[in-house]
Amino acid sequence: MAVELKVLFVGDAEPDVKLIARELRRVGFAPTWQRVETPETLRAALLREHWDLVISDTSLAGLDVMHALETTRFAAPDTPFIVVSGRLVESAGRQAIQAGASDSISKDDLGLLGPAVVRALQRTPEVGSIAQLLLATQELERRRIARALHDELGQQLMALRLMLESPHDSAAAIALVDQALAQTRDFAIELWPTVLDDLGLGAALRWLASRHTRGSLAFDVAVEGVPRMAFAVETACFRIAQEAITNIERHARASRVEIALRRTGDELELEIRDDGTGFDADAAWSRARGASIGLFAMRERAALAGGRLDILSQPGRGTTVRLRFPPRSLR
Ligand SMILES: Nc1ncnc2c1ncn2[C@@H]1O[C@H](COP(=O)(O)OP(=O)(O)O)[C@@H](O)[C@H]1O
Ligand SMILES: [Mg+2]
The missing domain is CATH 3.30.565.10 (Histidine kinase-like ATPase, C-terminal domain)
Incomplete structure (x- = not known):
């Protein structure tokens, strides 16, 4: 089962995003992403919703990678930040790591991206073996389910609670309960048959x-x-x-x-x-x-x-x- 991954991509080239997404899929992630190009849209996206990961290109005029890193540290301090750089600007990647970026990958070496992402998400220094990668993948899966439990089931129960606090239409309340029940069954099956x-x-x-x-x-x-x-x-x-x-x-x-x-x-x-x-x-x-x-x-x-x-x-x-x-x- 692929691990869902929500990526905020900072850069101006859509083809690069496609390449990176393909690489992520190859190692077992199911990425969804949004691309931003300016400091304002980056900050807004970080404040608006949760992202599993920020991937930043180094070669963007108007928003250099250090600026993107600072913005991310400020708006969403826990979000891993990975630099993907062209060959000529690898020094920018090294500089970013010194300033707290999780990792820096060269565009010529995208095969290193998968392990770097797993490491960044796990904050473990080395993913050396497949057994470790498997474990890390399981943890990511748990994270995804934990978040889905909170976001989906939690939301439905909250809506139900609000409904019950005042005069309400019981057919609508029952519909919400049914939805929550179906959701619970799906989660349970996904976790353990x-x-x-x-x-x-x-x-x-x-x-x-x-x-x-x-x-x-x-x-x-x-x-x-x-x-x-x-x-x-x-x-x-x-x-x-x-x-x-x-x-x-x-x-x-x-x-x-x-x-x-x-x-x-x-x-x-x-x-x-x-x-x-x-x-x-x-x-x-x-x-x-x-x-x-x-x-x-x-x-x-x-x-x-x-x-x-x-x-x-x-x-x-x-x-x-x-x-x-x-x-x-x-x-
Ligand atoms: N049952 C199958 N029939 C045909 N090709 C398969 C089958 N199982 C695996 N493969 C091939 O082996 C490759 C490696 O499989 P796997 O390690 O599971 O990676 P993934 O499914 O992520 O591509 C697949 O990309 C596919 O080309
Ligand atoms: Mg497979």
Whole structure:
């Protein structure tokens, strides 16, 4: 699941914003942004609403990066500030870091932006491993949900409270309560699918499939006599299936997905197989770490729970994500 990120971009070039947004999407963020060009619009935007991040270009006439940094420190002191600079003005980036900017990235090295953003949001000095990145991503997700709880559910309850304080139309009040109930259900499911606790992994996989079934994508779920297993194993299977399905929806152009959960000998095996485009899995693994964060995160999750993840795929031949747990990790 992509992490929503609200970015205030200071600069005069829309193409740069597009490039930066693309880079953010590549590392798993879902950015929305607004671009400002003047000190006044920057200050106004910072005072008007919350931003997760300010990204400032160095090459803007009329608003230099130090001015943008000062304005941000003044109007929204806690908001991380990252400088993206052209090659000729990298010294401006260094100067900004000395003055309190979170980081400075060169436009020629945009691949460093993702880790810099995670670091800035976490205020941790180093995001070295994928495990750390995964953890950081989870924290960001929590932040997003915490904010949504506050902004959306909180707002609805506040509106209800105001309504109840004076003579009111009870149909309108009931409508608000219904809205808040639906919202609560969505938040709960997003946080944790209780079906996994209540009915176990097989039922949770069926539930997942039903949520993603649509006209052009059919699921077949086969579960063979699998008992309840260690919490870590069930959770890893579920989250990996979720991520695999997200990848299928995003990349595979598949029409059919088969999910199979079974015991083979003493091992537990979960397979998620699609009939889509396939891809060069070896190349994806050997690509610079960070380029396939989703795949690495799946593998890391499997390893943390004591299992092993393999991806069998070739262009034109569909993809199988196979997860195996040896007996000792199941208890
Ligand atoms: N089921 C799939 N079918 C086709 N291509 C896939 C599939 N899963 C992954 N890929 C390819 O592997 C790449 C890396 O996947 P991932 O690390 O999850 O990154 P992301 O989903 O953010 O692009 C994807 O960009 C895509 O090209
Ligand atoms: Mg992915």
